Amino acid sequence: MSTIRKATRSMLTILVFLIVTACVEKGAGDPGPTEALPSNGASADRVTLTFWRNAGNEAENKAYEQLVTTFMERNPSVAVEMKLIPYSDYETKLRTSVASGNAPDIMALDASSVASFAYAGALLPLTQYFRRDGHMDDIPPSTLATYTFQDEVYMAPLNESSIALFYNKRMFEAKGVPFPPGDPDQPWTWDQVLDAAIQLNDTDKEIYGIDPAQGFQNAGATAYFKYPIIWQFGGELMSPDGSTAKGYLDSFETKEAIRFYSALYNTYKVSALEYPPDPFPTGHLGMTIEGSWTLAYFAEKFPDFKLGEDYGIAPLPKQAVQAVANGSWALGISSKTRHADAAWEFVNWITGREGQVLYCSITKDIPARYSAAKEFPKLNQYPMSIFVVQNQKFGRPRPVTPIFPQMSEAIHQLFEDVVIGQQDLDGSIANAVVKIDRDYAQMLSRTR
Known part of the structure; x- marks a missing residue:
């Protein structure tokens, strides 16, 4: 979807929201x-x-x-x-x-x-x-x-629905990398995932260690796949009442999470901005984060790529804590x-x-x-x-806030700025906090 269409849809959503509130x-x-x-x-x-x-x-x-x-x-x-x-x-x-x-x-x-x-x-x-x-x-x-x-x-x-760590068993065996545990209470840390990804990586053959959060699709995918990484590092996005991002999105823990995520692409280069179609079942990814719904898709579209034989599933990685979006x-x-x-x-x-x-x-x-x-x-x-x-x-x-679309879009843009644009982390987060808090203040002023 083009930037103009995104902006138009966002403006329409906000306008209809204000009409609903007033009526x-x-x-x-x-x-x-x-x-x-x-x-x-x-x-x-x-x-x-x-x-x-x-x-x-x-x-x-x-x-x-x-x-x-x-x-x-x-x-x-x-x-x-x-x-x-x-x-x-x-x-x-x-x-x-x-x-x-x-x-x-x-x-x-x-x-x-x-x-x-x-x-x-x-x-x-x-x-x-x-x-x-x-x-x-x-x-x-x-x-x-x-x-x-x-x-x-x-x-x-x-x-x-839920998401988990999918891994290619054949690749792990070929590189001598131990499988991650299948116990939902005993996940790998992100440091362990990174170590395995480095060993699996082979960019000459277009093989990457991990797709950590479904690339850069849209704000909805960002919310479901990337927010857990922030939580897993002990970070937050907004206050519990969903009224402000200040003191939460700009916390040390949140910055560490985004810094680590960016490093997967820009420092260790175990993740890519673009992959061939269906990179995991076609052998271009050693690990990926996928949803429970993907099992049926793989079974239908790639019947020769079998769960238990060719790939396995492990719980989402953690760092400070375990967390998954519901x-x-x-x-x-x-x-x-x-x-x-x-x-x-x-x-x-x-x-x-x-x-x-x-x-x-x-x-x-x-x-x-x-x-x-x-x-x-x-x-x-x-x-x-x-x-x-x-x-x-x-x-x-995910943050329970009346400005969820605006908040979600701001954080989606934050990830793009830091990872794809390689912009300054502190400055990009500060801009996102200002935008989110401004949108919340404007919502209050328009609906009082």
């Missing part, structure tokens, strides 16, 4: 009467719930169709009208619907968007519902934190719904143990709940156990 605040505190489901599920009047979500892949769409159908069969007093919207248009259309007063009763949101919708008053707080019958103790605290803004839970998580798409309820209790019945069933088991049995995703994950034997065995245990024990939310 919601104008009617704040008056969501209208709600219509609760009777405890026995029977009702003289049929409740109709509108449900919007981004159109997913074939498996996701099939799973949701079954979930909605099953819920309506069990709750004949409720009709759920599900609308699928293409991913590229979804958030803009959703924000526009909120601003115009026509928001769906139930909406799917990516974790990174929760704070902006909650700040705008567009979401119904779900904390009291979770405490009543949402079985909060069945969800990892770090996962709940991903959907919590100003001490209120606003979304119900359905599934998770958060995926989750379900929330509009603050303007007139059927809050019925909407919660739907959301709570979809994201409960039974709903998650049904969904993940079709999509092969990782359930967000402890109890649902236990229902899948493969998730409790290598290699999937690495993804599951990491997420449950070492998962961390």
Whole structure:
């Protein structure tokens, strides 16, 4: 995407956000009467719930169709009208619907968007519902934190994903490098990864030791793949309340993380700015950081590149601590719904143990709940156990802030400036802090 298109999309996102905030605040505190489901599920009047979500892949769409159908069969007093919207248009259309007063009763949101919708008053707080019958103790605290803004839970998580260290076993054996451990509680340090990468590196043959964080794609990939490196070195990005980067992004630990990341490219040259297509399964990378979803891709596209024989999986490296980004798409309820209790019945069933088991049995995703994950034997065995245990024990939310798009773009630019542009680290971080804090201040001034 060109710079002009990026800027245009960013401006549109901010403009729609401000419209949403103004419109919601104008009617704040008056969501209208709600219509609760009777405890026995029977009702003289049929409740109709509108449900919007981004159109997913074939498996996701099939799973949701079954979930909605099953819920309506069990709750004949409720009709759920599900609308699928293409991913590229979804958030803009959703924000526009909120601003115009026509928001769906139930909406799917990516974790990174929760704070902006909650700040705008567009979401119904779900904390009291979770405490009543949402079985909060069945969800990892770090996962709940991903959907919590100003001490209120606003979304119900359905599934998770995670990333890990993939390594080429044939290359390791040829160079006499020991394999990293497969125990999710015993990861290599980044220093150990660097040592192995140096031994595996062979630039004359276009073989590189490691792709540490999926190159330089976009701000979304930066958030999911690069933030953990900062955390692993003991650094932070923003304050816990998501209001400032000063004192966090410019900390010594954060600088050490980015300095190390840059050195992989510019000092040790074990990472490259560009690789051939599919560099890991085609033998151009000794190690890479990949997601749990990649297993299915490799199995389909590279059937001769076999897990256990040709490559293995190990937990994400650590330095000072272990950490991995969590958060995926989750379900929330509009603050303007007139059927809050019925909407919660739907959301709570979809994201409960039974709903998650049904969904993940079709999509092969990782359930967000402890109890649902236990229902899948493969998730409790290598290699999937690495993804599951990491997420449950070492998962961390990306900054929960209303200016997540602006913050994410600033940090994405920071990595590009330091690694690709080889600009001064301290100056680049100082510029990013100023930009993030300025964007937060401008958001406050425009929405007060």
